[in-house]
Amino acid sequence: MAESTLITVRELTYRYRQKSRPVLQGIHLDISGNDYLLITGRSGSGKSTLCRTFNGLIPHFYGGVLTGEVFVAGAPVDQTSVAALFNQVGMVFQNPEAQLFCRSVAQEIVFGLESLGLPRQTIEDRLRDALDQAGITALRQRDPQTLSGGEKHLVLIAAMLALRPRVIILDEPFANLDPANVLRVRRLLRELHAKGCGIVLCEHRLSRAAPDATRLVVIHEGKIAADGIPQGILANAETAWGLETPLTTRIGASLGLTPLPRSIEDMPSIPPQPALIAALEPPLPEAFTHQGQPPAVEVDHLCCQLGNQPILTDISFALHPGECLAVVGANGAGKTTLLRHLIGLQRPTKGRIRIKGRDTAGTPISNLARDVGLAFQNPDNQFFRLTVDQEIRVGPETLGTIDNSWIEELMAIFHLEAFGGHAPYRLSGGEKKRVAFASALASRPAVLALDEPTAGQDFEFRRNLRNFLGQLQARGQAIIIVTHDLTFAERTASRWLLMAEGRLLADTAPGRIMADPALMARAGLEATDRFRLAQRWQSKETRV
């Protein structure tokens, strides 16, 4: 056992230079080359910080105050430079864009090998192997920045593979990936693990990461709160640390199954208990019935071409006040492009869009911005004032529609009162998103449009967002969200628009969409656990 231990952390306490309080406290952890370790914990709990100690970025790159010890392959990290460790511990960080700095995929993979000073023939051999293992030989000559999100992650993993590390650490690799890409990356990680490479993975959405992991560590407020077999820990993760327990684990725990199932496929055959799902899951949103009000948005045979490429083809739908609609589809399906049309950032090639009954053709963006509040995926794109309060006001001030009591109400809805005087730049990811949503709503638009609101966010954020949206909906706000997080979409919206390759495949209740496997396959999506379990139990019932 001792020989295979690769990373040893003893009584580690660490504080960043600019911070007054330590981020990590008394961490005690052994990671062996056989582990497939999943690290989870709320946003800001210190997951990324812990990972940075594994290859010496902390303390060598960040400085700061460090107590305790970290050993990698027996060598104390604080006396070993990052340059001496990087080929033992491969790291893939959160933002793929910032990590791809070479002209071609091949060059990207080779960079680390050149750093090692390997001879040319070895470099060529390892390049070939790494491309082959990651299944990206065809991308060899591509410019990495032009790849899709999933491909970028595969390239980064391949760049680490080439170094033949003993363990690979990945910080939230799935945040922006659709189900097909997640499966691709997961398969690669499983293969690597089977070949004896240790895997350490940080992730919020446990239902897609936990099935593969052999071990789970929960970080809570800078301390290790739990460490062991994933299913056992997950059973009470929600009450103890505010984490999402996958549905299968909750079902298993309440039925007293041992071992606890890892996934729906892993569930043993038991008598169906549909009532249990209803008891364990939040209620699904009720189907929307509009009270004869005119629609807030009407999209009528919308087509969009960029260059000669059709991006959107013949899309029609209407959205009423008080309704919440989810647009779902794989990476590149055209979801964001559709949202951009609502506010005139993109103009229809054919067809028309009406907002509150008025055709948007020829209406300037600044006018549309009064009626459509759009929050893009990256909140950093909009912050430029010194306080959160000013930041939320700047939109309505520019449009001349400021309403102070509404702003205060918004701050309350999004729990932002405490941050009013803070600078927006250094808030946590979830707090930034809330500021962006409040800012989108600040001029009382008829329609609220959110692009990937849950990407990279923790469970608490997702649960709160559902409540915020519910409150707004009850006030008659029309809401449209774009997401590939189907679990969130199912819990939030009673109606889905299913998109694939720029076409609208379906516009109906989530249950009817997920019940059609051919449709889901065409859209490249995977039904939610809740739906799959309900379906499985239903089909058994009818067979009995």
Next chain:
Amino acid sequence: MFDPRTKLLLALAYGTLIALTRKPEWLLGEWSLLVAAIVVMNQWKVYLRWLAMLVPMALFFGGVTWWSTDRATGQAAATSLMAITTTFFVFFASTEPEDLGNSLVHAGLPFPVAFVMTAAMQFAPVIGRKARAIVEAQQARGIALKPGWRALRNYPALLIPLLIQSFQLADALAEAMEARGFGRSGRTFRKVYRMRMLDWLAIIGGWGVVAVVLRYFAR
């Protein structure tokens, strides 16, 4: 074909030739040769756009020289300026900055210099995309960011998010570079740049021709 270092030395030779040429018809000839090379390389569209930028500059320069000396000198000055800058247009059109940087590293340039060159080429479009995304996010809130003097007071809405994100990007990039051994000494290179016999011949030949032309014809 040639090593990037060879091309650089040849460009310098040609630039020297133009700079020291005194006969106007020779100047024109030297420039035409370059234009011919551009047409052969199928870069003339880019060249025309580039000319639109440079011609006013050259006219102004030539004009002032004419005013302060005489017409012939003015014309020659303008032509010479055009031709010298065109030489380097041709050089850069035929050499990837990445190759130039890496080959100079072989000749003793510190690696970070070459790295800045290649990585910045990768990140310029990234920053461009970020700038566009910021403009859109602000427009969606009603903050106009169209080019022009009137929107100038809104420019902080573009510059501030861009700067902050750029420096966050830089920190993430630095971390990723460390994780792939950027700081380690003893780097090898997959692609080797070797000066072959042909390169040396081209350099010696090129400078020789320049010397001969200057000595006997062009001055």
Next chain:
Amino acid sequence: MSTKSVSPATSSRNTRKTAYAVVLVAIGVALAPYTSFPIGIAKVNPTQHFVNVLAAVLLGPWWAVLTAMVIGILRNAMGVGTLLAFPGGMIGALLAGLAYRMLRKSWAAAVGEIIGTGGIAPVVSAFFVAPVLMGNAIPLLALVPSFLFSTAAGALLGILALRLLKRANIVDF
């Protein structure tokens, strides 16, 4: 067990400087098309001076010169710059970096940049280039006022940006 207060290792500081240089060059290249405008007959580009001030303060004189040089090379390689951009940018960056190193004030970098690019660079290039191009020093000196204007605008923006970045706790210098 010991508590250690560590500052980043030298090699890591160099890596970070390299990464900052990369991003500053990328900003210089990416924003130039939007910010360059003609004044009189010459085209000026405040972004170059803005980047020079940032590089001088954050990275020091040598890296600042390198940054200016690489911006020049890349803009040439993309067919959007000319040879004439080199001397101006590099001299300004050097003076800005040296001025900041001596006085440790960001306004010093701005003054260095203005003197370098707005004053010295045209004179130096005039005297270097003039004999070569058979004219005399006057033509390029006529460009000085417009250079001064653009470099002052860029340098001022640079100071403001540095203050903001410091206040937002993004960089420390």
